[in-house]
Amino acid sequence: NPNAKVGPQVNYTITGIDSGAGIMSSTTKAINTYGLKKEKWQLQASSTAAMLSSLDKALKYKQPIVITGWTPHWMFQKYPIKFLKDPKNAYGKGEHIQTIIHKGFEKKDPGATKLLKQFHWNDELMSEVMFKIDKGENAEKASKEFIAKHPELVKQWLNGVPEGHGQPVKLVLVSWDSELSSSNVVAQLLRMKGYKPTLSAMEAQPMWTSLSTGSADASTAGWLPTTMAPMYKKYKNNVEIIGTSIDKAKVGLAVPKYMKNVNSIEDLKK
Template sequence: MKKITSIISLFFISLLLVSCSSKMPKYDAKKSVGEQINYTITGIDAGAGIMSSTQKAIDKYDLQKENWQLQTSSTAAMTSTLQKALKDRRPIVITGWQPHWMFTKYPIKFLKDPKHVYGKEESIHTIARVGLKKDEPSAYEVLDRFHWTKEQMSDVMLKVNEGQDPKQAAKSWIKKNKKQVNSWTKDVKKVKDHKLKLTYVAWDSEIASTNVVAETLRSVGYDVTIQAMEIQPMWSSIATNAADAQVCAWLPNTSGVFYKDFKGKFVDLGVNLKGAKVGLAVPKYMKNINSINDLKEH
């Protein structure tokens, strides 16, 4: 009987804890934002460039004095946590980048970065292995011509986020943007069953761009394989000729260290997207938090 009573007591205690955790308080502009979120910035994968930049930001803005910390997770976990916080109007600080569907779907804003830790603006470059131009001139030409806008990338990302298969989302976008895609493939000599490998980081933005490029290359006859990797192995795959190309090089900051480390072992085909941005972001209802400086106690 005592055992049954203990089990029932534990059950009700568990229910009480769940109930309490699900009723976290809304954002209070009169209170310290750090105290409300346990001085935690919600991040993504440990190897991502934005994570190392955020560690620098914590130092540069003296946030370490108040024990601010960067929580490692994943893109999916970060966006899920963001969604839950927005639903309850709770405070949250995340590592953010644009283009990304969350800036289209959710009311969030970048924090100003007066010390320029994250840089003013980034561009995404296409990187190919040494010798690709000679070995596969048709693929090289398509990759060299590939370019699009933040809005176009966001269109594909949003479809994928809503549950569409990335390959199908890419095909749908290509179908709606034939004129632009034709400019990438015009007068390119078609091949038959030539194998090609693209590597990418499994961020929503890179899933979108890599699938669009892969489908375009397939349209001129290539047998394309795409493989997701962490950022350092992705760069290494190009440098060692284990893969042919990637369209995911955020420069000069996010991928800057890898660009420097592998310099001379790849070919930079230039910018495929302009106006990319990285930094810290918060919900727009946190109206008094507009700069990284605002995270500090006053």
């Protein structure tokens, strides 16, 4: 029944991803901002893969579901879903994906830092790599193919970057599709210039501690100013934002398009 209240149909549950992700803290904030707590709404942590498989199932049976959603990501191409309006800006007014380094890394390695600063692309380009990874292609292979296909872009990214002479660069790799793509492309670019990048897979919280202690040098996973604000605030004295790889990112709640009466986070209360 499309006119029935949403809450009871989904057990007042928002299906989320890994608990350390920025979108989880923004969603907890949204639940408070919109007064959904009184209505027993809760956020369920899982993983991106588990969330998307629940979405897949719900769509198959035309059942209601509320998920945490974001772009760039292929979920909005693959599935008929829509973002809910966020009139109170609980998820911010517009997110960027920023490149973060350990404070002091630029002094230690100005060349690699220059490359990291110059790395800038968009949703469409990132999606080329993301789709391949989603289809099961190895991330390193996908980024090599991307680089071979875009010589002009690569020229801009490498412009004026000095030879690395085997200098190691410790990159953080958080296993979100967006970051699998950007980190692997950046690693490949560094290799082309003679640097020796390593990619350490870790979750969102360790990413910030590693960047702050210097056990990692750089990350392309800074979803800011809102999504990862709590972590940035905590570590901002020891990290530095040096660039923006994606200007337009978006984070929020999403539902299947057939949930015609649910268009805003406010509607979850109805």
